[in-house]
Amino acid sequence: KQEVTQIPAALSVPEGENLVLNCSFTDSAIYNLQWFRQDPGKGLTSLLLIQSSQREQTSGRLNASLDKSSGRSTLYIAASQPGDSATYLCAVLTMGDSNYQLIWGAGTKLIIKP
Amino acid sequence: NAGVTQTPKFQVLKTGQSMTLQCAQDMNHNSMYWYRQDPGMGLRLIYYSASEGTTDKGEVPNGYNVSRLNKREFSLRLESAAPSQTSVYFCASRGPGMNTEAFFGQGTRLTVV
Numbered sequence: 001k002q003e004v005t006q007i008p009a010a011l012s013v014p015e016g017e018n019l020v021l022n023c024s025f026t027d028s029a030i031y032n033l034q035w036f037r038q039d040p041g042k043g044l045t046s047l048l049l050i051q052s053s054q055r056e057q058t059s060g061r062l063n064a065s066l067d068k069s070s071g072r073s074t075l076y077i078a079a080s081q082p083g084d085s086a087t088y089l090c091a092v093l094t095m096g097d098s099n100y101q102l103i104w105g106a107g108t109k110l111i112i113k114p
Numbered sequence: 115n116a117g118v119t120q121t122p123k124f125q126v127l128k129t130g131q132s133m134t135l136q137c138a139q140d141m142n143h144n145s146m147y148w149y150r151q152d153p154g155m156g157l158r159l160i161y162y163s164a165s166e167g168t169t170d171k172g173e174v175p176n177g178y179n180v181s182r183l184n185k186r187e188f189s190l191r192l193e194s195a196a197p198s199q200t201s202v203y204f205c206a207s208r209g210p211g212m213n214t215e216a217f218f219g220q221g222t223r224l225t226v227v
Contacts, residue, residue, distance in 0.1 A: 004156065031212040043118075043204060043218035051213050089156070093212060099145070099164045100208075101172075102216060104156030 002027045002094050006105035014113050015082060021075040021108050023090035028068045030092040031100065035064050035075050038087045038107070047088075048075070080112045116140050120205050120219035127195040127226045135190040135222050137205030145208040146188040147172075147216075148180060150201040157204065163188055195226045 003026045013019050023033070032051045036044040048057045048064040050073065056065040063076040077084055089107040093100055118139045127133055139146065144165045149157040159172030163182040177199060179191045188207075192199060205219040 009154070034215065036218075041221075041223075043220045044206075044216075046215040046217070049213060049215055091157075091216075098170060099162065100212065101159060101162070102147075102157075104158075106154055106156045 002030075002092060002103045004090060004092055004103050004105040006088075006090060006108050008108060009106065010109040010111070012111040012113060013080060015080060017080050018076065018078050019080055019110075021077070021088050021110070023073040023075070023105055025071045025073075025092050025103075027094070028071055030068065030094055032093045033064075033066055033073050034091050034093070034102070035062075035073075036089045036091065038089060040086075044089065077110075082112045082114050085110055085112045118205055118207055118217050118219040120203075120222055122222060123220060124223050125225070127192075127224065129196060129226060131195050132191065132193050133195065133224075134192075135203055135205070135224075136187070137189065137219060138187045139205075139207040139217070140186065141207060141209070141217065142185065143207035143209050143217075144185070145210075146182065147206040147208075148178075148188070148190045149204045149206065150174065151204060151221075152201050160190065160203075192224075195224075197226045200224060200226045 034049045035047045050066040061078040087107045091102040091104045121136045147162045148160040161180040163169045166185045203222045
């Protein structure tokens, strides 16, 4: 059974630092991995999607990498800003009994201190 | 673009009461999902619908029913609410194929007392 883990559960850093969030998964048979952002009391917003054949994806100050063989992905945030404060979740897309399913990590709560 | 719209945003129920959470998407997506999110846990899939007229159980379906009314709408019903169903509920939709993003509603915060 696929399991997705995100460590640490919470992270607090000063503004301006570069930081890395981690996501690990137990079964390498994934179709893609997605990173999402969740603001308090809000829904989830997709940040980056990495296909299983890709090694990384970039969007602005965000860079996500994928190492399928080791079951790991990282989300790199450059020059962090207070507006980056949110919970970041990763999810892998796998085939369930009869359809694609997303399996989720519990998230990393990120606080950027001004 | 409205995207995925969920109603209501907040609800308090007494144990044993019933209610329906509504979800609609305007992106012409075939796949729609209902998740619940509890503190310290990832999102857990309650039910999903791969296309209009089909629904399937997810990881935690007990105590819930769903209806895929048409391509746009996917509702979640609690027939007899229990305190264990206190949670934040999210509806989501995805386009066809593997490498399409999921879009989420704003969530419904449900408290059962």
